[in-house]
Amino acid sequence: MREILDFFRQPELGGIDWEYYIDLMARTLSAKRLEHSLKVAETGVELSRLYGGAPDKIALAGLLHDGAKEMKDRELLEIAEEAGLITDPSERENPSILHGPVAAWMAETQWGVKDPIVLEAIRYHTTAAPDMSLEACIVFMADLIEPGRCYHGIAELRELAQVDLRLVMLESIDQTFIFLERKRVPVHQGMVACRKWLTETDFGHRIDRPAQPEHAHSVKGDPHEQ
């Protein structure tokens, strides 16, 4: 715990009661998922050093993003219906993707999070959405490439994440589409709209890193396999 707290005690992450939030997640999640959440927070802070964004908001969203992941589908659906969180028919067919919106709702109503950027990053960490904040983009990517993740093509995604945020998001979304099609799971329209935003409009967030690696277009994998 002390080692974990050392990371969150960096000056750039000041002003947040990390002990409270880490303890909350330790009581809510399995040890494995807590570790994943901590790694998402750390990876997000690393990415913010490349691309900008508020590292404290990214770290908090990373820590809390899977706070509803261990709920049963029925429970997720019940909360989402009651709180008016359903935005796409795919959520009724595949309620597990509601763990983002439900966690954001819990963060706002029960965990004391008021910051809209943090809530947005939690809400869209699985499905993504058009016009996401830079912080939400970074949490979306950190969730997919944190060091504990292991799936085909992840090395290339990690490399690409160091050089072009927009492109690595596109690659990840395309891999997700392939994965969902293979499993005959419906695509969330938020992700379709996010892809359109990434390809057809001005991304608006900093991407001016060195040129992308040559093999960047050859990645294939199932980022949501785990």
Ligand SMILES: [Fe+2]
């Ligand atoms: Fe998640």
Ligand SMILES: [Fe+2]
């Ligand atoms: Fe996650």
